[in-house]
Amino acid sequence: QETLQSMETEDVYEPPLLAEVGRYL
Amino acid sequence: MVLLDERAGHYWQLNGTGTLVVTALLDGATPEQVAERLAATRPVTPERAAADVTALIAHLVKERLVTDS
Numbered sequence: 016q017e018t019l020q021s022m023e024t025e026d027v028y029e030p031p032l033l034a035e036v037g038r039y040l
Numbered sequence: 041m042v043l044l045d046e047r048a049g050h051y052w053q054l055n056g057t058g059t060l061v062v063t064a065l066l067d068g069a070t071p072e073q074v075a076e077r078l079a080a081t082r083p084v085t086p087e088r089a090a091a092d093v094t095a096l097i098a099h100l101v102k103e104r105l106v107t108d109s
Contacts, residue, residue: 018064019077028084031058031096033103036042036051 043105052105061093062100071097 041059043052054062057078064074075090082089100106 018060018067019069019073022060022064022077022081024081026083028078028082029055029057030092031061032055033043033058033096033099033105034053034055035103036053 045103045105048104050103052103057092058096061096065097 041054041062043054045051061074061078064077065071069077071093072090075086075093078084078089078093079086084092097106
């Protein structure tokens with residue numbers, strides 16, 4: 016859970032989104 | 041973060057918040073913990089953050105990029 020602890024404060028909230036980019040981590 | 045699904049022949053992109061959410065989940069956090077942290081660090085209500093995290097996970101499952109264990 017290092018990722019959680021390292022999350023810094025942001026002034027703007029951007030909802031988490033997944034978008035398809037194209038056709039063939 | 042880019043996700044490549046070779047089986048379906050598609051590749052996907054997560055935005056910044058999506059990358060944080062997925063990375064935190066892979067790191068062992070629960071969806072509830074991720075939503076709480078989002079609400080604590082961004083101008084979003086806990087309810088909206090929880091709904092957004094749930095929606096992202098549902099989208100990943102729907103596209104078979106993750107399995108629902």
